[in-house]
Amino acid sequence: MNQHSTNDKILGLSNIKKNYGSVTVLDDISFEQANGEAVVIVGSSGSGKSTLLRCIAGLEDIDEGTIVFDGKTVTAAKDSRYALSGEIGMVFQSFNLFAHLTVIENITLAPRLVRKTVRKEAEERAKDLLEQVGLSEKVHSYPGELSGGQSQRVAIARALAMDPKLILFDEATSALDPELTREVLDVMQGIIQGGMTVTIVTHEMSFARKAADRMVFMEHGKIVEQGATEELFTHPRHERTARFLNQISA
């Protein structure tokens, strides 16, 4: 768990609603996140967690409500996305590394194109980040040559290279074999300890309990309960939260 250097709000969601046709996938979602805070969103499959992250990232539009990140309103419109210019990072379940680029090209592409960082500088930073995620020897490998765990660690380095103010983790370990999950969770833990603001969707409850300051429990597109992680684990106020936590840890 990390100390909050400042407690100012970085992310604010108010009364978000989203429908796919006649199905409501997000229903009256509101929550805030402070700078440096690690929030974990849990809930069963189809509860809307991943959709919520995609909306925060500006990949999907919401139908009602507002998402405000660092004073800017987030939508999926071009202008809004361009204005963010990579300040929100995202790590995907399926890694989504650029298949035609080497590891270092994957990491330096956005800094060079979006931030106009000169090549040499971007590459030095990329090498530092690869060292941080323990993959210094894979600098010139292609994604197809990496294991799942390695791919995801490269994806994390790629997100970090943009110096984002917030990183979203969308089931970052769900596609991995159990023995590869650990290495990715360790890297995530390190990032949180470094003070990065993160919003994590995960099914790894022991990791959530250890790493997150605050936990949000969702069901059927709604937030059932949110609060300090330990508090939620030990004294859930809602019966549904208790039932979910029991099922998961069983």
Place this chain on the structure above:
Amino acid sequence: MPGFLDYFLSVNFAIGAGITLALTLLSMIIGIVGGLVLALIKVSGNRALQVPTDLYIWLFRGTPILLQLVFIFNALPQMGMRFTAFTSAVIALSLNESAYMAEIIRAGIDSVDKGQRSAARVLGLRDAQIMRHVVLPQAMRLIIPPTGNQFIGMLKMSALASVIAVQDLLLRAQRIASANFDYIDTLIAAAAWYLILTTIFTYGQRTLERRMDVTKRKRPELSATVGEAR
């Protein structure tokens, strides 16, 4: 009377082959650029441009290329637009090719995993940068093989230009034959030239495909099943 080899090695036939090659390369280059523009419009989601694009593709894929060729050479002058035979042929062949290349390029773009675009978007890349640096390079793997076929098809299709008196390989062969009735040797000599050109194209296509499709371009999703490679 001259035989097959005399025709085959004659300057006349070599120039004809050069014109056929020029016609093919010019039409393909313009056709690829045109097809790329049409494909980008098709995937852009811009409704206003979508309709004329669909109309264009419908028109040029739905009518015979021979008709398009004759129309540009014979009908357009009646509307005040006059081109030389060679230019008319390049216009007709490249307009027609654009319609086919548009579909090939669009299919290539569609084949690139949507997650690649999501990742690039979140990283802050602009739409044009995503297309240029992320989507198109990966689409190439699917675009190149059919484009190679289009090149070979174009080489043969260019013979249609002889109808509007472009001095290509086929027309030259026919001219000589109609003077001395030696159809066998002249047409076989022309066929030999076509075969040489298509063989070179096929070889180039294979080389390019091999260079594009090496193991390092494996899809990243597959790697999850590979296991630790350390």
